[in-house]
Amino acid sequence: MANSKYEYVRSFEQSDTLLPNTWIVVRIDGRGFHSFSNRYNFTKPNDIRALNLMNAAASAVVKEIPDLCIAYGVSDEYSFIFHKTTTLFDRRSSKLLSTVVSTFTAFYIHLWRVHFPPDIALQPPHLPTFDARTICYPTLANLRDYLSWRQVDCHINNLYNTTFWAMRQKGGMGPREVEEELKGTLASDKNEILWGRFGINYNDENEIFKKGSVVFCQYELEEPAEGRTDTLALEEDEATAVPDTEPSRTQKERAKKVRAKASVVVRHIDIIKDDFWERRPWISSGKP
Template identity: 50%
Template sequence: MANSQYEVVKQFERENYLLQDTHIVIRVDGRGFHRFTKNYDFSKPNDERALKLMNKAAHCVMESIPDTVLAYGDSDEYSFLLRKDTDLFERREAKLVSTFVSSFTSYYIFYWNDYFVDKKLNLDDGLPTFDGRAVLYPNIKRIRQYFSWRQVDCHINNLYNTTFWTLVIKGGLTPQDAENKLMGTFAKDKNEILFSEFGINYNNEPEIFKKGTVIVRESNEVENVSDALNRTSLEEQNTGAVDAPLSLRQKERRAKKRRKMKIQEHHADIIGDTFWHERSYLFE
């Protein structure tokens, strides 16, 4: 369409380039999943198959987009952290969000039959769809606060849902009666209901339910990976390229190191310091 009378329409296109030197988080969230999970009869309060399918889709996204260094997910959402200096799609917001959402959705649908052998996707019951957004954070402190917030939200929602569905399934209450009983209760109250009325110790619930899943690029020898990246950084400093754009060779060397890192899943505490201190290379 170049040099044609119709090329004028391109003037209406606008790109939003995300700010340089900031951490990008892309959050993918299930759209209309309350109805979707009901139509496909997901187990309550947690369907482990569905969570593992989400993890599989997120794992595949990380494999296909090497600039993703970490992802955290629970329920029907996943947050992906890109390296701070990524220039993927020239940091165009629309391209980043649409690529993550479409890739995640594609993998979710592709692997559905591996986890839901007896429940085929069909148009009548609806197909899984996701939306997404990009959020920028200025420093490591805010990044840690973000992922802590998501894990706290996972814990709060899971404790409520575990208690709610236990009252309905094992206690014989209607959903409305269960909701009324839990209204105004605190965490200790829910724990007491589970233990005193049903003999359930919430602390013994699977970690994947309580903590969600964090997927991270790492090695069995994490310190060696961090040291290698540090050496690359020192080499760049010695060449005076600290504040200058990386050369093609430097980018290739960093990308090669990232590709060597294993992508592993954990159901770990990401609110405390230990997880982050052991993986300081994520921010280098």
């Protein structure tokens, strides 16, 4: 059949294929969450219900899109990482980011009432929306630096916010006064203010607030405690024994079984040190 005379409009579509063999980060961020969090009375500086909801929505996204190998979230943002080998949507940026951000938003709204009481219902025009961008990193080292940057940011902001709100709520100080006093302070100064004036040991604060949230596939039935490597040694050997050739049928069958047993988990742990990555080689190798 002949093309219609309108067909030429397709040629206006521009390619946005992302560079091959690079780690693709899709970072989403809540739009105007400063006022959104006030509208729904989020606890300051951290609302555990809001964070659990972010994590539930992110877990749903990771389950829904298997090409995602890890995600990291803090505050109103989440970074979703596609393994560098992904060919999903031919690596088209707009397709990848719009799928991630709309899936996330759909689950955020759907799961809202699981995390907030019935009297705090979402009402237009105060509905949650998120922006998104894609970023490509050529090496695993660059990707890890990106994730480390977000986790360090989480720590810096949380220490500041924890101190700020302790001075406001427990110290009865005004916002300008607190800002003035905190200007130019080091982490040690803030720890000292928290402990000296309010008896708060920052180390005892909730891990989810200090470290943010990591979402990934867990292939073991029981996750060993951080700091132990013995029980994982065997599985790690198997998981890193990546065949050069096309996997055999038994290998494929085994991989399928392992994947079926996998669960998507949320952890509040350090992802800056090697330990996290060494215990979970499938995240960087992309091979369960």
